[in-house]
Amino acid sequence: MKRFLVALSLVAATPAFANDTMAELKTGGLVFVRSDVVSMEKEDLFISLDEVRVAYRFRNTSDENVEAVVAFPMPDIEGNPYGDVAVPVSDSDNFLGFTVEMDGRAITPELEQKAFAAELDVTETLTAAGLSLNPFADGLDEAIEALPDDTKADWVARGILYEESYDDGSGWRESHSPKWRLKSTYWWRAEFPAIQPVEVTHRYQPSLGGTVAVSFLQDGKPQEPYFGQYQQKYCVDESFLNAVRRHAKTAPDGNPPFYETWISYVLTTGANWSGAIQDFTLTIDKGAPENLVSFCGSGVRKIGPTTFEMSATDFFPERDINVLILRRTDGGQ
Template sequence: MIRLNRGVAAVLAAILLAAPAAANDSVASMGAGGLVLQRTDGIEMRSEDLYVSAAEIRVRYRFYNRTQRDISTIVAFPMPDLQGGDEAVPLEDPLQMPFTTTVNGRRVATNVEQKAIFNGVDHSGLLRGLAVPFTPRGEATMQALAALPRPQIEMLIEMGLIEDRSWTDAGVRQLDLVPLWTLKTTHYWTQVFPAGRELDVRHQYTPAVGGSAGSVFGDPAMEAGEYASQAATRYCTDDAFRAGARRMRARGLYLTETWVDYILTTGANWAEPIGEFRLVVDKGSSRNLVSFCGEGVRKIGPTRFEIRRRNYTPTQDLSVLILTGIRFDD
């Protein structure tokens, strides 16, 4: 069920640290604090063909250098954030997820920049010095934190980087240190855009999706709460979506949510609006429900929905909610 009442796309992220999810390609420079996204007046994005699902993201671009000289620049592709705290996020480090880039059909090796960010501040150097992995979830990070001397743990707590949720069971203290920082990962490479020529650039990867073990949707007592209100803004959930969720519950299904985000706004960094833009969102199963914000959405298959635009300047990001029903055996 899809509400067609607002555009698919967030305000241009001028600095890489502001990018919360996978993103369109953008030209970049290497600043003192790492990669910085920039705008270019010499290269056009003639087309973007984007496929988004919980299992895979594929994107194909056609770039054109409209100048009379070759342009060599860093091209950056931010990956999904991994957030600490209580957020239902995947445990995998994005570096462990398959990611491929091709230019004119040839595989290109990308470099990777990772940063541990909390409240807009880069704490990568501190964590590196303490031998703590940047990934805010996972056994290796938990073990590294637990092995720190207590003064260093207290320092991280004081800085707000971790929260001590330890408890005592049968007189034995159980250590539970929860990282609160966010891991930001960006693939990047140096690309030459030949004068007066097009380049075909493609990315394919497994997204780091978020999700919940349950859902408020389909439960009238909970649908009036704050989360449902936030979801209505973020995913444009509407009456039809909520009615579908209630029907799923009436069939005895237990509902879970999957969230997929994609930053479109870095597509505004090129010389002109995107000439031809196509987005396909795939909900994975015809039994699932999907909701996302967009104008002119049309269904093109049992699980796929499409948006097409010409001369498109993205101004907001894409957030997709997939609702799945599970039947437990008695």
């Protein structure tokens, strides 16, 4: 019985634009430790505002069964009072609503969680104090303030907590908030039978970042440095820009009647199995016919009122997938 490790990779994104923005958590798909016997015959990747769904067909090409530990590292989440990160289910350990099936059978994975401050493991410190490891957990700020003063002072010195001083009109006060980083990993055991295909499907709710308005266009003209960044990241082109301008001309205030939504998917770390993806399909759903969407891809075609598809054979991922969706602020056409 051969053994190897499989991982599902999600990487945290950094906040952008500072004001009136929320950063997304980058999510990803299956990642193999290099193996010469397991190939990916097919990958169907579906990305929408409500769900990321990935269906794979793997094949163990050897004449021996392969036993695997399969892991799904959730994106790291870090307490930070100076930035907002979109956490879909903030009061749950499963904050992306992750589920997985193998050959149509639901898998109940184990969950391992660790908290780190200044790159040191502080999991036992937090659990001994009765605190949730999730820095976004409901009621956590109140539980922190209820800690003894000497504990809070010690945790500030150790980089576990932020401390802020402010004057609320009645004198100076101090507040404390989480500074630690949570690493969460789902894992389970699986077997890839010799010569047999194995179907694996996992899904989760995406972390949606965005802004309250269109950041790359001002007075009908591209606004730098954002427009250049969007050209590179989302392949925003003149046709897309003209569509935004047309909607702006009909708006009462002359501004584009949209707000931005960002979805990121880590595809490049998936190129670590035996050979290329033999059959790859990407489907993007922009959510509503009146929304606008831009992302990088070749041979993209519209297949429905809100859906776009790209397909390829013998596909090697060379860049991650970043999707920009402009959603109407007024619900209009």
